[in-house]
Amino acid sequence: MWPIDRRQRQAGVTSPPAEGPLIIAGRAGNRRVVTAACPAARDLGLRVGMTVSRAQALVPDLRIEADDAGADTAALERLALWLLQRVAPIVSADPPDGIVIDSTGADHLHGGEAAMLEALAGKLALSGITARLALADSWGAAHALARHGADSVTIVPPGGLDAALAPLPLEALRLPAATVAGLRDLGFEIIGDLMDQPRAPLTRRFGEVLCRSLDQARGLASEPIPPLRPEGLIEIRRAFAEPIAAPETIARYIGKLVLQLCIELTAKGLGVRRLDLLCSRVDNRTEVLRVGLAVPQRDPARLTRLLCDRIVTLDPGLGIEIMTLTATIAEPLVPRQSATSLLEKAAPDLSGLIDTLSNRLGARSVFRFAAVASDVPERAIIRIPPLADTATPGMDAWPDHWPRPARLLPRPEPIETMALLPDHPPRWILWRGVRRHVQCADGPERIFGEWWKRDAEAQAVRDYFRIEDEAGARYWIFRQGDGEDRATGSHRWFLHGMFG
């Protein structure tokens, strides 16, 4: 799908999307064959591999574009670079149509593996890219599951590789077509058939490539991912004569690398927003550290501290041979005048604290709330980065007409009540097994559904009350519906928040 997506993305910038099915035509020997087909074309029965003349005979008004493998690969590398800056320090293009990401040590910054894949799928879909994602312990397995798995997003739990791979077809193993055909002749259909076979006869017949790719997919043989290194990337590399492993030694060399990096950044007038440390171990594995910064920085002490804070997450194994420090995202940083007035004290710089906290806990965990123009309480707030300005210009505070609770339950909890309809507060409520008699109440505050968001909300109404029980505890409760018309809601009661 990549060649099709790429062309449609390119076309989308300059012109409205063209109608009609699209295929990409390439050459196989002397024949012109279809190398990719858009979903519309596939619905019409066109398949990858059929000749172009046959496709034209089946569908008269077919758009045909010439295959351009060079441009596809270049665009794939640009996409890989985009992912490198956002997802993980080791990313590589896997031509013709894949990208491989080593997410070790990066997933916690995105809120876990499942959340990371979900966010990634969402981002790609927004950019108009049809993607299938798989996360597994080995490159081979992730490659196979992304292309031949049943679901569009697959996560293989650690240790579950063999079970996940067994039902996949032999093509999933990245083997030459001749080898796959030969194995088919011998009666092998799926990867599971190969797993328990004696290896010597297979190697004798098909060469060592078969057993090697099988082992790589099963995670028994290592397969390092060559990281993408775009041109102009500021990178400092240091190889050690003797492998290093002690945390103190690693910290010392991080300090030296950061110092060199900062000299280069200063020369170019740049500050770093994302910093990657790649440590190649003697056993041919790579350990990575990634730190993000809220504002561009090139202060060696601060960068060193952020990296050294995370040394505990590095596993040096038998020792680190090469350390590479990369400024993955660098932005212009020009000197600024520090104090504008001698009388006013300058606002303290919090970026250092925010960097420390967000690198330790994940960038999503440090945030600020901003107002959104919405009456529905749970939609009235949005999380923004701590140093960002307000999300919507002109919307910097919530309306102050009605009291709002200090704590809001993550989701409204159903309560039992006795209340007079349509617009009286309840006499008592039963919440979490405790009955509370309502002494006084304010309300209703009617909040209408946002019909422009969902059809279901076209008539929805919530009536909010602030109630106080005999002990003085104050709660925010609402009734779904206006108390008269069933179409406006179920008339069930919920508790939504607590006032101080």
Next chain:
Amino acid sequence: MPAVRPALAELRARIGEIDGTGARQHGVLPFGVRELDRRLPQGGLSLGALHEVAGGGQGAVDGAAAACFVAGIAARMKGQVLWCVTQADLFAPGLAQVGLPPERVIHVEAGDDISVLAAMEEGLRHGGLAAVVGDVARLSMTASRRLHLAAKGSGTIGLALRRWRRQADASDFGQPTAAMTRWRVSELPSAPLPVPGVGRARWLVELIRARAGDSFDLELEACDGAGHLRLPADVADRSAAAAGGRHIAAG
């Protein structure tokens, strides 16, 4: 502090220096309620120290009144506030109504108590913040001592909002910590109105423990839009001597 006893004041200051209460270096934040301030050892909450606040009754679990009390204190300081929680359930419009607008609060959702304490310590050491607030359930002597020392070093006020998962766990509040003061804020029925409705919220504010000071309790009206507490009108009319049993020598 009454000016008529300069010798006593000087002695008190020297004791403060020796036991490291820190108020001398960093000053205090008065509540602006005379009844409350005159009973506090330094005439207010000392900056550069750790203070503990918990809710009473149901508030030990939901921590709503305690959050408003703490937000009111933070609102009266100048600058940014770091608020660390295990799971975000603060409602920013509610905080804005006690004087703490969203642009002044940086929230940290740390996931567990240990990370909350670490984030609080980081914030207290930074020194550029007005206040650091943390919702924690367990606060050991060691952890509170670390936080207190971090606060003392930078002059930032630390506020540990004690909040438990279950009501039964709230007995943990009796354990000693290094905090300078320990407060309990419980909700009381609101100010009576001549018409149906909920009046201004009232709290029973108890100072359970204060270093170099006596404990007391006081009924107060909750924070207004700028974070100020107020003495209810019917209590303010009573004579000061009747409201609390504190010796004049300590004031």
